């Protein structure tokens with residue numbers, strides 16, 4: 662009879678209470694996790710959606726957008742989010758000469774702590790082209806990506822990320838940021854992604870001030 666190490670695993674709920682009384686329940690939970698993985702393996706990728714018509718794809722003369730124009734889209738989307746009571750972050754993604762995603766943070770609206778602007782935009786972009794990889798994509802985000810978003814952008818293999826305000830600006834606004842600069846995360850992790858800091862930084866930083874005008878804002 663083997664003694665499996667996971668028999669000693671302990672699981673806790675979000676209040677810190679231990680929720681596993683013994684090995685049997687641990688095994689059941691692991692079996693459920695394995696079942697979920699197998700179920701996931703059987704999933705088909707969703708069919709690509711057409712790019713939403715409200716997104717600008719090119720400038721009027723047909724040429725690709727500049728990083729500044731892409732950032733302007735992210736800023737406008739961020740303001741939509743602020744008006745809807747969301748946090749002051751926006752992100753736009755261009756791939757293959759088309760803007761394929763533009764999203765704002767929806768953490769509060771969706772009670773999803775991972776629903777940062779970059780994650781939302783990545784989901785929208787990957788869904789739009791039916792591919793988990795966005796090779797060569799250009800991303801403009803109003804604030805320096807947090808470690809979670811920076812890692813997600815790396816996973817998606819985007820080419821270049823422009824950001825406006827800094828993690829320090831978000832920290833000053835009250836957000837519980839990890840004090841790990843995006844460039845440092847890329848360096849430690851050996852990512853080849855190109856990161857371009859502080860594009861339209863004053864305009865992006867101003868978004869925090871606009872958001873602070875809402876007394877019912879949520880900080881996390």
Ligand SMILES: [Zn+2]
Nearest residue numbers: 777807809810
């Ligand atoms: Zn983030």
